[in-house]
Amino acid sequence: MLNGRTPSVKDVAAAAGVSLGTVSNVMNRPEVVSARTRERVERAMAELGFVRNESARQLRAGTSRTLAYVMLDGTNPFFHDVAQGIEFAAEDADLSLFICNSNSRAAREEVHLDRLLQQRVQGILITPVDPAAPHLDELVRRGVPLVIVDRVRGADSCCSVAVDDVLGGRIAVEHLAEQGHTRVAFIGGPESIGQVHERLQGAREIWESLGHDPEDLIYLPTDSLSVAEGRSAGERLAGLAARRRPTAAFCANDLLALGLLQQSIGAGLRVPDDLAIVGFDDIEFAAAAAVPLTSVRQPRQELGRAAAQLVLDEATNPNHRHQQLQFQPELVARASTATRARAL
Amino acid sequence: MLNGRTPSVKDVAAAAGVSLGTVSNVMNRPEVVSARTRERVERAMAELGFVRNESARQLRAGTSRTLAYVMLDGTNPFFHDVAQGIEFAAEDADLSLFICNSNSRAAREEVHLDRLLQQRVQGILITPVDPAAPHLDELVRRGVPLVIVDRVRGADSCCSVAVDDVLGGRIAVEHLAEQGHTRVAFIGGPESIGQVHERLQGAREIWESLGHDPEDLIYLPTDSLSVAEGRSAGERLAGLAARRRPTAAFCANDLLALGLLQQSIGAGLRVPDDLAIVGFDDIEFAAAAAVPLTSVRQPRQELGRAAAQLVLDEATNPNHRHQQLQFQPELVARASTATRARAL
DNA sequence: CACGGTCTTTGAAATGTTTCAATGACGGTT
DNA sequence: AACCGTCATTGAAACATTTCAAAGACCGTG
Numbered sequence: 120m121l122n123g124r125t126p127s128v129k130d131v132a133a134a135a136g137v138s139l140g141t142v143s144n145v146m147n148r149p150e151v152v153s154a155r156t157r158e159r160v161e162r163a164m165a166e167l168g169f170v171r172n173e174s175a176r177q178l179r180a181g182t183s184r185t186l187a188y189v190m191l192d193g194t195n196p197f198f199h200d201v202a203q204g205i206e207f208a209a210e211d212a213d214l215s216l217f218i219c220n221s222n223s224r225a226a227r228e229e230v231h232l233d234r235l236l237q238q239r240v241q242g243i244l245i246t247p248v249d250p251a252a253p254h255l256d257e258l259v260r261r262g263v264p265l266v267i268v269d270r271v272r273g274a275d276s277c278c279s280v281a282v283d284d285v286l287g288g289r290i291a292v293e294h295l296a297e298q299g300h301t302r303v304a305f306i307g308g309p310e311s312i313g314q315v316h317e318r319l320q321g322a323r324e325i326w327e328s329l330g331h332d333p334e335d336l337i338y339l340p341t342d343s344l345s346v347a348e349g350r351s352a353g354e355r356l357a358g359l360a361a362r363r364r365p366t367a368a369f370c371a372n373d374l375l376a377l378g379l380l381q382q383s384i385g386a387g388l389r390v391p392d393d394l395a396i397v398g399f400d401d402i403e404f405a406a407a408a409a410v411p412l413t414s415v416r417q418p419r420q421e422l423g424r425a426a427a428q429l430v431l432d433e434a435t436n437p438n439h440r441h442q443q444l445q446f447q448p449e450l451v452a453r454a455s456t457a458t459r460a461r462a463l
Numbered sequence: 464m465l466n467g468r469t470p471s472v473k474d475v476a477a478a479a480g481v482s483l484g485t486v487s488n489v490m491n492r493p494e495v496v497s498a499r500t501r502e503r504v505e506r507a508m509a510e511l512g513f514v515r516n517e518s519a520r521q522l523r524a525g526t527s528r529t530l531a532y533v534m535l536d537g538t539n540p541f542f543h544d545v546a547q548g549i550e551f552a553a554e555d556a557d558l559s560l561f562i563c564n565s566n567s568r569a570a571r572e573e574v575h576l577d578r579l580l581q582q583r584v585q586g587i588l589i590t591p592v593d594p595a596a597p598h599l600d601e602l603v604r605r606g607v608p609l610v611i612v613d614r615v616r617g618a619d620s621c622c623s624v625a626v627d628d629v630l631g632g633r634i635a636v637e638h639l640a641e642q643g644h645t646r647v648a649f650i651g652g653p654e655s656i657g658q659v660h661e662r663l664q665g666a667r668e669i670w671e672s673l674g675h676d677p678e679d680l681i682y683l684p685t686d687s688l689s690v691a692e693g694r695s696a697g698e699r700l701a702g703l704a705a706r707r708r709p710t711a712a713f714c715a716n717d718l719l720a721l722g723l724l725q726q727s728i729g730a731g732l733r734v735p736d737d738l739a740i741v742g743f744d745d746i747e748f749a750a751a752a753a754v755p756l757t758s759v760r761q762p763r764q765e766l767g768r769a770a771a772q773l774v775l776d777e778a779t780n781p782n783h784r785h786q787q788l789q790f791q792p793e794l795v796a797r798a799s800t801a802t803r804a805r806a807l
Numbered sequence: 808c809a810c811g812g813t814c815t816t817t818g819a820a821a822t823g824t825t826t827c828a829a830t831g832a833c834g835g836t837t
Numbered sequence: 838a839a840c841c842g843t844c845a846t847t848g849a850a851a852c853a854t855t856t857c858a859a860a861g862a863c864c865g866t867g
Contacts, residue, residue: 175853237517409753519823
């Protein structure tokens with residue numbers, strides 16, 4: 120029985136008594152081969168347990184059947200939701216999705232990109248550590264279909280899909296202001312992350328346009344966007360003099376908000392009565408928190424799906440035009456900012 | 464400039480004025496080629512922007528450079544931690560990791576496995592929907608290195624890596640009993656999942672061996688292991704007659720526990736005073752919950768790492784023996800079961 | 808019965824690598 | 838000057854597929 124080797128089209132052809140080209144036709148254009156031989160070939164395949172060798176196929180056909188997503192941070196569920204969206208789109212297009220994780224390390228990201236290039240994947244989706252990194256230009260120069268997810272690049276040298284983060288900042292703070300808060304903290308960092316910068320910018324814009332004193336929007340910087348940093352920000356918040364202490368906090372993402380929530384409750388504060396909290400992303404765990412978290416919702420799966428469609432367009436449509444898609448975020452109000460009678 | 468085509472070894476050879484075999488040597492056994500020509504070839508590669516075609520390499524060399532993990536449920540962070548562990552091991556072995564997600568659907572799992580077979584990946588790690596599924600046998604028969612993660616298969620037809628779930632159930636309930644609870648709920652399901660079954664079994668064993676009435680260990684079945692199901696179990700719990708209502712709950716995983724916690728707090732219960740809660744897995748969000756969750760910790764990354772090592776051994780070591788590795792779980796006590804004076 | 812047309816099947820080339828036996832170059836030793 | 842050994846390079850075959858021009862088979866028509 121083929122002495123162990125895994126059977127090739129040649130073996131199938133021999134078993135079915137046809138030429139090797141015919142076997143290939145059965146797989147790639149079944150309509151061209153007569154019903155009788157097709158059936159014979161298919162039976163031979165089943166009997167031998169034939170599995171097409173994708174490397175050989177790709178080598179000869181010159182086209183890969185996989186997409187890749189390089190995600191930024193595997194510990195943040197947000198990116199998995201994006202990946203899920205991409206996966207659905209890939210499934211529809213009958214492609215495989217290769218998921219990599221750079222863990223926010225530029226070096227790792229580069230290794231992954233290099234591998235993907237070697238693999239000749241059909242397109243790359245990426246949430247980069249640094250959208251301006253030169254190795255991304257490199258991809259563009261090479262002509263690899265590329266879409267930046269949840270970030271944007273200066274020049275429109277490639278497609279990107281993102282959310283209007285300035286607007287996100289505005290609606291979060293507007294919501295807090297409506298609840299009567301007059302001193303609000305913004306928690307997030309480092310500011311070098313575009314997202315953080317823009318959410319803060321939106322927050323400041325609306326705050327001032329509502330006639331509040333810029334001094335009353337307090338920026339508490341963090342080193343990263345993690346639960347632990349949220350806790351530590353909570354401690355710093357608690358350490359502020361009572362008359363300077365904010366009654367509400369807007370966190371640059373939900374992980375921070377969850378950390379802050381935990382620390383606050385642990386310290387005996389009531390949420391939202393003593394401290395109202397707004398997060399960003401609206402990950403599943405935001406709704407599942409002890410005090411369900413108000414959050415600025417990003418259409419996470421939609422983001423992924425749209426990105427996949429763009430990359431496919433670039434890969435297949437000869438007169439593709441790069442686009443910078445922008446989605447609108449939307450506020451999901453929950454208990455962590457619930458309205459109540461507020462002492463003035 | 465090569466009129467658009469991406470350069471091949473042939474182009475590099477021409478540019479460097481050497482034979483094509485020499486270029487290959489530079490990549491695969493640099494020690495055999497003289498320093499001068501090696502340098503010349505490397506310069507040519509850099510100038511042309513040569514990237515090795517992995518399909519061709521794999522086709523000829525007959526060996527793939529990637530591992531694959533088919534995860535069961537992308538919405539559960541537990542599996543991402545496992546994946547992370549695999550990724551580290553793969554990184555050490557200089558391999559790529561292909562991550563797929565079956566979303567608990569057997570059909571999707573099968574599609575993924577088929578693709579991976581076509582890709583001729585070096586080995587497959589999987590947390591299967593059903594460990595007894597025939598398509599897994601198929602893989603074994605084909606001789607694909609295979610490791611089952613976080614489940615076990617009856618016969619030792621392949622390697623597996625798991626945690627002692629019976630023990631996990633025992634230590635969870637033992638802990639609750641030590642805190643003085645005399646009526647405890649077990650929340651989880653469906654029981655057809657091996658994990659659930661064994662954790663329940665462990666719970667019952669220790670409960671009875673401590674001299675408690677089996678009737679006082681109340682089984683509240685759920686349809687799945689999600690946050691939403693946890694909430695719904697909480698409602699059922701609240702609906703029980705006061706004299707039958709448990710003072711503690713052991714949940715088959717952390718998602719359930721998080722849902723239960725949220726529902727309970729929302730309903731005005733104090734945790735742990737009115738209801739103590741133990742989860743399972745110890746995902747990051749367990750510690751980050753409003754009331755930090757006591758949980759039975761699985762060594763998640765270790766699980767992945769060990770699984771990767773097994774699959775590599777099977778792939779490379781000719782006298783590999785299948786092993787069923789079992790890790791010990793360990794209780795991480797947090798506020799959700801904190802000791803307090805208990806009314807008897 | 809020759810011709811033309813349609814529908815199937817075939818055979819060979821091509822894809823980009825790796826591998827390995829064979830060749831070549833170069834010094835040093837007799 | 839002939840010979841030998843070492844070290845570096847070369848050339849061709851092989852891997853499993855796809856593609857496409859060309860050949861064959863079959864049938865009806867004139």
